[in-house]
Amino acid sequence: MTTNDLILKYLDIWNERDAVAREALMRSVLTEDSFYSDPDNAGLHGHAELSQAIGKAQPSFGDLRFTLDTVISTHHDRALFLWRLGTVATGYDVVEFTGDRISSIIGFFV
Template identity: 30%
Template structure:
């Protein structure tokens, strides 16, 4: 298993971490200072914004968990991670693909692809 393969697995685990303090610590360990993440419904520049995007997704999909939907494919400094968002033990609600670009020891960029793309909801509980 490559270091990037392990980073990809930890990336997915960070999307499942419900405790805000532990999730923020995972985001801090995983992402570089100049990190960025984009998908069809969010653009997040920096660790704080990435953490806020994960928290918003958790509020939008309570009770659902992210799980691998295939092997992590790694070459050079890029990983492709297929995933599914589903109730524990249930069928996927969303199938996704994360393309992760690493720096020397952390993730620098993340690109998410979603099928279907969920309709954004207003998020009155958004963390500031």
């Protein structure tokens, strides 16, 4: 799986409204002990905490979906990319890979 493929699958996690389907995506994309942080969530550990935060945030998204804008740069086991939530929000994420899965996500809102 390419870096772009993995990032796209990660964004699919944020777009998935069904918690069971979201957990299945998480198992294929994120390490079990994955770490997530953004301006609204300071240090979520593992699938359950991230899934709960996503489920809590999704009602505010309406029908908007996350899309990948640009993978800005990659080096070693990290990538920086720009995402969009419809036309109303933009952000940057730095992801760290362990093997063929994401182990850490640090998000920034613009």
